[in-house]
Amino acid sequence: MEYRDDPAEAAFRQRLRAWIEHHAPRELPHDAEARIEALNEWHQALYRGGWVGLTFPVEYGGHGMSPVYEAILNDELGAAGAPPPPAIGHITNAIRLFGSDVQKREYLPGLLGSTVRWCQGFSEPDAGSDLAGITTRAALVENADRQAVYRIDGQKIWTSEAVWAQWCLLLAHTESDQPAHRALSMLLVPMATPGVECHEIITAYGTREFAEVFFDAAEVPAANVLGAPGDGWTIAMQLLGYERGPADVGWIARLIRMLTVLEDDVRSARVIAGPSERRAIAHAWVELRTLQLHVQRTMSSRLDGSTPGPEGSIDKLLVTRAEQLLNHVNLQVRGVAAILHDGAEIEAYFWSRAQSIFGGTQQIQRNIVAQRVLGLPRR
Amino acid sequence: MQAALSADQILLVETAARLAEGLGCPPPQQLPTSVDDPGAWRLLTETGFACMHVAESHAGGGAHSADVALVVEQMASSLSCVPFLGQGVLAPELAWRAGAAPDFLAACAGGSRRVTVAFDASLASLARRGEPSVAWDARGATHALALDGDDRLCVVALRPATGFENRLRGTDVTRWLCTVEPDAAFEVLTGRVDAEVLQRVHAFSLAMLSGDLVGVMQSAVDAAVRHVMSRVQFGVAVGTFQAVQHLAADAKVLLEGARSSMWYAAWAADELEPVDALLAARQAKAYSSRVAREVVELHVQLLGGIAITWEERAHVRVRRALLDRVTLGDEFVHEDAIAAQRLEVAV
Numbered sequence: 001m002e003y004r005d006d007p008a009e010a011a012f013r014q015r016l017r018a019w020i021e022h023h024a025p026r027e028l029p030h031d032a033e034a035r036i037e038a039l040n041e042w043h044q045a046l047y048r049g050g051w052v053g054l055t056f057p058v059e060y061g062g063h064g065m066s067p068v069y070e071a072i073l074n075d076e077l078g079a080a081g082a083p084p085p086p087a088i089g090h091i092t093n094a095i096r097l098f099g100s101d102v103q104k105r106e107y108l109p110g111l112l113g114s115t116v117r118w119c120q121g122f123s124e125p126d127a128g129s130d131l132a133g134i135t136t137r138a139a140l141v142e143n144a145d146r147q148a149v150y151r152i153d154g155q156k157i158w159t160s161e162a163v164w165a166q167w168c169l170l171l172a173h174t175e176s177d178q179p180a181h182r183a184l185s186m187l188l189v190p191m192a193t194p195g196v197e198c199h200e201i202i203t204a205y206g207t208r209e210f211a212e213v214f215f216d217a218a219e220v221p222a223a224n225v226l227g228a229p230g231d232g233w234t235i236a237m238q239l240l241g242y243e244r245g246p247a248d249v250g251w252i253a254r255l256i257r258m259l260t261v262l263e264d265d266v267r268s269a270r271v272i273a274g275p276s277e278r279r280a281i282a283h284a285w286v287e288l289r290t291l292q293l294h295v296q297r298t299m300s301s302r303l304d305g306s307t308p309g310p311e312g313s314i315d316k317l318l319v320t321r322a323e324q325l326l327n328h329v330n331l332q333v334r335g336v337a338a339i340l341h342d343g344a345e346i347e348a349y350f351w352s353r354a355q356s357i358f359g360g361t362q363q364i365q366r367n368i369v370a371q372r373v374l375g376l377p378r379r
Numbered sequence: 380m381q382a383a384l385s386a387d388q389i390l391l392v393e394t395a396a397r398l399a400e401g402l403g404c405p406p407p408q409q410l411p412t413s414v415d416d417p418g419a420w421r422l423l424t425e426t427g428f429a430c431m432h433v434a435e436s437h438a439g440g441g442a443h444s445a446d447v448a449l450v451v452e453q454m455a456s457s458l459s460c461v462p463f464l465g466q467g468v469l470a471p472e473l474a475w476r477a478g479a480a481p482d483f484l485a486a487c488a489g490g491s492r493r494v495t496v497a498f499d500a501s502l503a504s505l506a507r508r509g510e511p512s513v514a515w516d517a518r519g520a521t522h523a524l525a526l527d528g529d530d531r532l533c534v535v536a537l538r539p540a541t542g543f544e545n546r547l548r549g550t551d552v553t554r555w556l557c558t559v560e561p562d563a564a565f566e567v568l569t570g571r572v573d574a575e576v577l578q579r580v581h582a583f584s585l586a587m588l589s590g591d592l593v594g595v596m597q598s599a600v601d602a603a604v605r606h607v608m609s610r611v612q613f614g615v616a617v618g619t620f621q622a623v624q625h626l627a628a629d630a631k632v633l634l635e636g637a638r639s640s641m642w643y644a645a646w647a648a649d650e651l652e653p654v655d656a657l658l659a660a661r662q663a664k665a666y667s668s669r670v671a672r673e674v675v676e677l678h679v680q681l682l683g684g685i686a687i688t689w690e691e692r693a694h695v696r697v698r699r700a701l702l703d704r705v706t707l708g709d710e711f712v713h714e715d716a717i718a719a720q721r722l723e724v725a726v
Binding site for chain 2: 001002003004005006068071072263266268273275278281282283286287289290291293294296297299300301314317318321363365366367369370371373374375376377379
């Protein structure tokens with residue numbers, strides 16, 4: 001047990017801190033398009049600075065470092081109030097673990113460098129938590145040019161940033177003669193493919209980040225399958241492990257930033273806080289700190305290259321608890337002002353409600369903890 | 380950064396777990412009524428667990444604070460009635476840090492002196508000699524430690540141990556408490572104890588109490604899981620039902636969060652400056668105090684009716700959690716202190 005940085009970690013932290021001071025944008029624009037653009041520039045800058053893909057193997061463009069560096073990155077970005085790092089851990093690892101050499105060479109550089117944007121087409125109107133129930137079909141057929149292609153028909157929903165994405169990692173039903181868990185495949189689909197259409201969903205807090213994606217006889221080469229046909233379910237499950245880890249998706253940085261801003265506002269008396277509000281802020285810090293320490297523990301226990309296990313659901317439940325509490329406290333302390341002005345506080349609050357829905361709902365995470373961590377019976 | 384147990388620590392946990400199992404809480408019908416269990420205490424002194432954090436120069440084991448917390452956790456998860464935390468950990472720490480003579484500590488470590496800590500009547504801080512106070516974890520103890528008005532450490536005599544007529548009928552049936560008489564005989568052990576030393580002892584004590592809470596929670600989760608796996612209703616184990624599974628999952632999540640905080644606080648007690656160690660300890664104690672009550676209540680719910688009987692150990696866990704959480708301050712006490720520190724305006 002050693003919570004101090006070793007010399008290499010300390011040097012990394014120092015370099016990172018200095019870099020953030022010079023490169024991090026203070027504010028992101030509110031307008032969706034401008035915001036995405038600014039985030040993208042930020043992610044490209046992070047990549048050029050050498051801060052993306054820290055734990056990713058060197059041969060695929062990463063830095064091959066121990067997972068604790070991801071925790072350091074998140075802590076430092078959060079402490080400096082910088083925007084989060086790109087949430088690419090799940091897609092990059094899916095391609096690394098299951099992709100062919102050609103696919104790895106083709107897609108990983110763009111993903112890591114944030115020059116090519118990806119979205120993840122999993123959920124469907126009738127398949128949210130029950131991913132095995134998806135109905136989007138990809139039939140292996142011969143097209144007019146006598147080439148083997150997957151012809152895709154169906155609909156995806158809640159596809160984050162689909163509107164701005166160039167590629168989609170698509171989970172589709174391909175093996176009609178197989179049981180549900182062997183019937184799915186993971187396809188790599190260019191969003192510009194004829195027959196792919198994207199409709200924005202405006203969120204409850206007025207932003208544009210989700211979309212519905214429609215597939216109408218959209219065709220991709222048969223080679224665009226990740227892993228083997230029928231591996232889709234296995235890949236999806238592994239990838240969700242990465243999606244659930246708060247450090248994998250840069251979540252902690254965002255939460256620390258929010259608390260830091262609130263504390264600054266109270267210290268500088270821009271917001272007046274009485275004893276019960278001050279206690280509530282300390283409560284939020286206690287929860288957030290537990291999350292941070294727990295993620296450090298998770299990262300320390302995750303050996304290089306090993307994929308996250310079902311314990312990741314504990315992290316997801318802890319991040320949800322911390323985020324939802326933090327947002328209650330934020331609204332409590334900022335008082336009526338936050339309600340009279342429909343601004344960033346309310347947006348963050350709605351986000352916190354989404355935290356227990358996306359990436360596997362609160363209830364699914366509890367099922368996983370109960371059945372796969374505690375060993376209670378599966379029905 | 381390595382937020383993980385070392386190989387040595389894993390071994391230590393296994394050893395402590397075996398020892399704790401032998402010293403675990405008996406069925407509640409057989410809870411101890413005698414004033415002492417000398418055999419159990421001898422075992423703790425002979426194995427070197429008592430006074431394990433005290434420097435070797437003072438007859439202690441020289442162990443790291445993080446290691447001590449891991450042992451505290453194991454003793455708590457067996458719901459042991461042996462006064463390890465009070466007499467084997469907290470009192471020796473205070474005496475050693477405050478500068479008590481090596482032979483005093485040698486007598487504690489050897490088992491010939493039985494000394495525990497005393498807290499003020501609200502259990503919020505170390506006792507002041509001459510004021511109403513409570514000797515904590517006092518089973519078998521003849522003396523308790525308190526500070527006098529000049530911040531000197533005193534060892535105060537408890538009433539003759541026979542019968543413990545001044546025993547409080549406290550909530551926690553595993554941990555004996557007794558009142559310290561204001562006019563009790565005492566002896567001054569040290570000169571004025573530095574505020575920074577007291578801060579370090581405070582941090583250490585909060586981390587160890589957090590370790591005890593984690594142990595109680597672990598015991599609660601284990602018992603709840605065992606029960607819902609074996610209890611059959613509607614033809615299946617009740618642990619098959621999602622409503623039941625979700626309660627168990629919530630308890631597990633809170634337990635692991637508490638453990639992550641406690642590890643850091645226990646490590647920090649030896650490694651960081653007193654002010655930083657204390658912040659880490661307050662964080663862990665605030666979190667574990669809040670969630671421990673939640674976890675033991677969840678486990679009561681999962682055990683169902685049997686949890687409301689005397690013969691089942693569920694109430695023992697609840698009782699121990701309730702005492703631990705108020706000892707040296709609950710979550711509200713620590714969050715107020717954290718707010719005072721973190722929201723202070725820099726000058």
